[in-house]
Amino acid sequence: MRRRHLRLPGPIADPLVEAIGLWVHRGRRTVLRDLSVAVRPGEFIAVVGPNGAGKSTLVGALAGDLSASAGHVQLDGKPIGAWRPVELAMRRAVLPQDQQVAFPFTVSEIVSMGRTPWAGTARHEQDTSRVLDALVAMDALELADRRFPTLSGGERARVAMARALVQDAAKIRLHRRRIPAVVEADRLRSMVRAGAERRSARTGSN
Numbered sequence: 001m002r003r004r005h006l007r008l009p010g011p012i013a014d015p016l017v018e019a020i021g022l023w024v025h026r027g028r029r030t031v032l033r034d035l036s037v038a039v040r041p042g043e044f045i046a047v048v049g050p051n052g053a054g055k056s057t058l059v060g061a062l063a064g065d066l067s068a069s070a071g072h073v074q075l076d077g078k079p080i081g082a083w084r085p086v087e088l089a090m091r092r093a094v095l096p097q098d099q100q101v102a103f104p105f106t107v108s109e110i111v112s113m114g115r116t117p118w119a120g121t122a123r124h125e126q127d128t129s130r131v132l133d134a135l136v137a138m139d140a141l142e143l144a145d146r147r148f149p150t151l152s153g154g155e156r157a158r159v160a161m162a163r164a165l166v167q168d169a170a171k172i173r174l175h176r177r178r179i180p181a182v183v184e185a186d187r188l189r190s191m192v193r194a195g196a197e198r199r200s201a202r203t204g205s206n
Helices: 055-063 085-091 107-118 122-137 153-166 185-205
Strands: 017-026 029-039 070-075 092-095 171-174
Touching: 017 055, 029 055, 029 070, 085 092, 085 107, 092 153, 107 122, 107 153, 122 153
Parallel strands: 092 171
Antiparallel strands: 017 029, 017 070
16 A cells, blocks of 8 residues: 655655754753755755754754754755654664664564665565675674674674665765764765665666
């Protein structure tokens, strides 16, 4: 059954995400003050600064996880709050700092969860091949039948990255301390760009 009234991604917007005059208050503290930034297709941006500088707050606001106190954030050409959660998940993936799973799911099941936004759409038919591709790309195919809680920290990071990749979002937020060390920057760029190219190629078929 196909979902009704679901706004599927179209051609990749430029910029992908943009903050304009962004302010964020946490309690009485102003964490971000009148900040503007744009992330464009193909860019890899590092947010660098001392503890408490507002790095996590910024990436959280750009991902739609935190609300702006003033100013606004646009994702894929619309205010980020205008997207329904499933529509937001089609456009951006998040790799959090901690990988906590309460139940003993297998690695294959965990990665497959990244395909959830596409359930009920034409892309749902590609779930199996996309999960396999991501596991291979992250050198995690041999872990497919392992239970996630039994994995080492490095193995969990690779699996979490595979889950983010299969989401087929144009934008991926990577937490600075959880990018797998085994993934070189050039390799990561090629994987994300390949996903963006797939999205562009399939726009006409949605």
